[in-house]
Amino acid sequence: MKAIINALRTTSGGSLTYLNSVLPHVAQNEDLELILVAHKHTLEKIKLPKNVRVESPKETGFLKTLWYEQVKLPQLAHHVNAKAVLNIANFVPLFAPNPVVFVTNNPDVGKYSRNWREKIRWQGLIWLTRLCLLRCPAVLCNGKYLKKRYAPVWLEWLDRKFRYAPPACMTEDLEETPKRNPLQVLTVGDFYAHKDYPTLLHAFSIVLKKLPDARLIIVGDSVDEDVTNKIKATIYDLDLQYAVQIQKGKNRKEMAKLYAESGLFVSTSRAEAFSLTVLEAMAMGTPALVGDFDFMREVGGTSVAYAPLLNDVSVKRNAGYFAENMLDLMRNEEKSAELSEKGKKRAAEFNWQRTANIIIDTLLSLKK
Numbered sequence: 001m002k003a004i005i006n007a008l009r010t011t012s013g014g015s016l017t018y019l020n021s022v023l024p025h026v027a028q029n030e031d032l033e034l035i036l037v038a039h040k041h042t043l044e045k046i047k048l049p050k051n052v053r054v055e056s057p058k059e060t061g062f063l064k065t066l067w068y069e070q071v072k073l074p075q076l077a078h079h080v081n082a083k084a085v086l087n088i089a090n091f092v093p094l095f096a097p098n099p100v101v102f103v104t105n106n107p108d109v110g111k112y113s114r115n116w117r118e119k120i121r122w123q124g125l126i127w128l129t130r131l132c133l134l135r136c137p138a139v140l141c142n143g144k145y146l147k148k149r150y151a152p153v154w155l156e157w158l159d160r161k162f163r164y165a166p167p168a169c170m171t172e173d174l175e176e177t178p179k180r181n182p183l184q185v186l187t188v189g190d191f192y193a194h195k196d197y198p199t200l201l202h203a204f205s206i207v208l209k210k211l212p213d214a215r216l217i218i219v220g221d222s223v224d225e226d227v228t229n230k231i232k233a234t235i236y237d238l239d240l241q242y243a244v245q246i247q248k249g250k251n252r253k254e255m256a257k258l259y260a261e262s263g264l265f266v267s268t269s270r271a272e273a274f275s276l277t278v279l280e281a282m283a284m285g286t287p288a289l290v291g292d293f294d295f296m297r298e299v300g301g302t303s304v305a306y307a308p309l310l311n312d313v314s315v316k317r318n319a320g321y322f323a324e325n326m327l328d329l330m331r332n333e334e335k336s337a338e339l340s341e342k343g344k345k346r347a348a349e350f351n352w353q354r355t356a357n358i359i360i361d362t363l364l365s366l367k368k
Helices: 013-027 062-079 107-112 116-135 146-150 153-161 197-210 225-237 252-261 276-283 294-300 315-331 333-348 352-364
Strands: 002-006 033-037 053-055 084-087 099-103 138-141 162-164 181-188 215-219 244-247 262-267 288-291 305-307
Touching: 002 062, 013 033, 013 352, 033 062, 084 352, 099 116, 107 116, 107 146, 116 146, 116 153, 138 153, 138 352, 146 153, 153 162, 162 352, 181 197, 181 252, 181 276, 181 315, 197 215, 197 225, 197 315, 215 252, 252 262, 252 276, 262 276, 262 315, 276 288, 276 294, 276 333, 288 294, 288 315, 294 305, 305 315, 315 333
Parallel strands: 002 033, 002 084, 033 053, 084 099, 099 138, 138 162, 181 215, 181 262, 215 244, 262 288, 288 305
Antiparallel strands: none
């Protein structure tokens, strides 16, 4: 059976990691003949199996890519007699045979944007995704909670189309395991409003009064300038300059070392499609504390600690909840050790081969 993988909108980040991780496994299936459609700059970042055929359109830019995706890609699919088109994006070529959408975005991110253009963009994404759900015979997603976000009560009949295909993580084996510092707190994530870093910084300022030697490391790149400025201003206002380090994104080996030497991983994020950083922390045996959200519970289960959060984003009260739990874990060696062991077992449950099998089964089910 021929199937097309549409990676025209797979350029970086989690979607590129996902594609690179599952493609070798999917390509091994003898019942599938894969054709990957991607721009040249994307192909340069993909580890391409030898048996995967490639189509690289010359059209670039938003409008030209949209035209290719909605007009020429369906023509290609019909020409090669492809039975399905898997799309690593929230929307699909509507006239392609058996398009399969892979829902990877949590629309709650739009709630925290202060830019009206971004809010409009997110609303457009939600409704376009719903249109695609109507068209697609099957839907893949990396979070079960996404059903409720995109298929509310009046569209709940779409639930039967959803299939859960979560990512896994690839940890690096360290030549020498560093000594874990119980007073080192780590958080990872680029600077977006939904990451809610002000709450973390206020929580850490409370922790610092009780544990003066504590240190916080924030690993992330400055994506939103306003958010970056607010983070820096909060650090200055709370007089945390000596205790907080901001570091840019690192490669897998460097991150593995940082996870391994940190006594606690904390995420105050309010919206994630799939919190891969929490999974990475668990895989490295780092106790994790996160906000009590459905998307976090899907990843952490009972293997991480949860801080209750208020929906009104009350920074001071939410900071108090986080600080209380942070202090508890940083002081309680037995509890931290328990979470460390449970986290490693939980992380091992996420497996790229298992995820690839779900994708394979989904594509083959559309063979007729």
